[in-house]
Amino acid sequence: MKIISWNVNSVRARITNILDYIQTSKPDILLLQEIKTQDESFPYEDFKKIGFESHVNGQKSYNGVAIISKVKVANVKKNFINDELKQSRIIKGEIHINKKKINIINVYVPNGNPIETEKYDYKKKWLDKFILNIKKELDKNSNILIAGDFNIIPEENDVYDFKRYENDALGKLEIRKKFRELLNLGFKDTYRFINKNKVEYTFWDYFAGSWQKNYGMRIDHFILSNNILENIKSININKKPRSKTKPSDHTPIELIIN
DNA sequence: ATGGCTGAGCTACTCAGA
Numbered sequence: 001m002k003i004i005s006w007n008v009n010s011v012r013a014r015i016t017n018i019l020d021y022i023q024t025s026k027p028d029i030l031l032l033q034e035i036k037t038q039d040e041s042f043p044y045e046d047f048k049k050i051g052f053e054s055h056v057n058g059q060k061s062y063n064g065v066a067i068i069s070k071v072k073v074a075n076v077k078k079n080f081i082n083d084e085l086k087q088s089r090i091i092k093g094e095i096h097i098n099k100k101k102i103n104i105i106n107v108y109v110p111n112g113n114p115i116e117t118e119k120y121d122y123k124k125k126w127l128d129k130f131i132l133n134i135k136k137e138l139d140k141n142s143n144i145l146i147a148g149d150f151n152i153i154p155e156e157n158d159v160y161d162f163k164r165y166e167n168d169a170l171g172k173l174e175i176r177k178k179f180r181e182l183l184n185l186g187f188k189d190t191y192r193f194i195n196k197n198k199v200e201y202t203f204w205d206y207f208a209g210s211w212q213k214n215y216g217m218r219i220d221h222f223i224l225s226n227n228i229l230e231n232i233k234s235i236n237i238n239k240k241p242r243s244k245t246k247p248s249d250h251t252p253i254e255l256i257i258n
Numbered sequence: 259a260t261g262g263c264t265g266a267g268c269t270a271c272t273c274a275g276a
Contacts, residue, residue, distance in 0.1 A: 009264075009265070009275085010264090010265055010266075012265095012266095013264085013265060013266090034265095034275085036265070036266065037266090060266080060267085061265085061266045061267065061273085061274085062266080062273085062274065062275090111274080111275060111276055112276090113275085113276060151275095151276070161259095164259070164260095165276090168276075169276080170276060203276075205261090205263075205275095205276070206263035206264055206275095207260095207261070207262050207263040207264090208259090208260085208261085208262060208263085210263095217276080219276080246264095249263085249264080249275080249276085
């Protein structure tokens with residue numbers, strides 16, 4: 001089974017790129033973030049035509065997440081945490097891989113910049129609630145796959161110039177510690193688990209030629225609970241979509257799990 | 259080294275992103 005996570009930066013502005021990408025990359029499940037549209041204007045039909053059902057937690061203009069799937073997704077929930085700002089940042093569902101029931105949690109973690117504002121506090125509180133609820137979730141089902149845009153640079157080699165991000169909401173130690181706290185519940189950052197020292201990114205700014213200069217960062221992640229690690233076949237950051245015309249600023253990360 | 263891109267909503271310009 002191929003599961004892909006991609007922050008598309010607007011599903012409607014990107015629909016052609018997304019459909020082209022599905023044709024070549026052939027996911028079974030596509031987890032989207034920043035769809036930037038409410039449920040009623042989501043392009044359900046475009047995905048239905050090519051055999052995918054869509055589960056959407058949308059929001060006007062900002063945020064929004066969706067699960068696009070060829071396989072049946074059960075028990076879809078949009079209220080995994082109580083979001084104080086009522087932003088649409090999580091969608092959860094259940095799938096089966098072999099005989100394991102796996103909870104899939106698709107997240108778009110708040111950015112948190114600038115750090116001296118309430119936006120940073122919102123990110124910290126959001127992560128605290130998320131970690132607490134994941135802890136509770138583990139008591140019910142220990143097969144958990146969390147994927148999405150975490151807006152967290154896990155380690156210094158996950159960004160082109162760490163010095164520029166050590167006081168940023170994506171790179172601050174306080175935030176990276178929360179990421180470690182999540183992993184310490186019994187998860188692995190799958191990309192780093194498979195690739196011990198490889199330097200690759202999932203995001204490049206639109207401006208200042210960041211893509212051309214490879215000024216990027218690795219902030220999109222697959223976080224898998226320890227007892228499904230044995231099911232991993234491969235994980236790959238696919239840079240192609242970032243090189244296309246009208247690209248998202250993020251590129252997809254692709255997991256094959258059996 | 260910040261916001262020089264980009265998108266949404268709306269129709270001039272702000273907000274948000276990371």
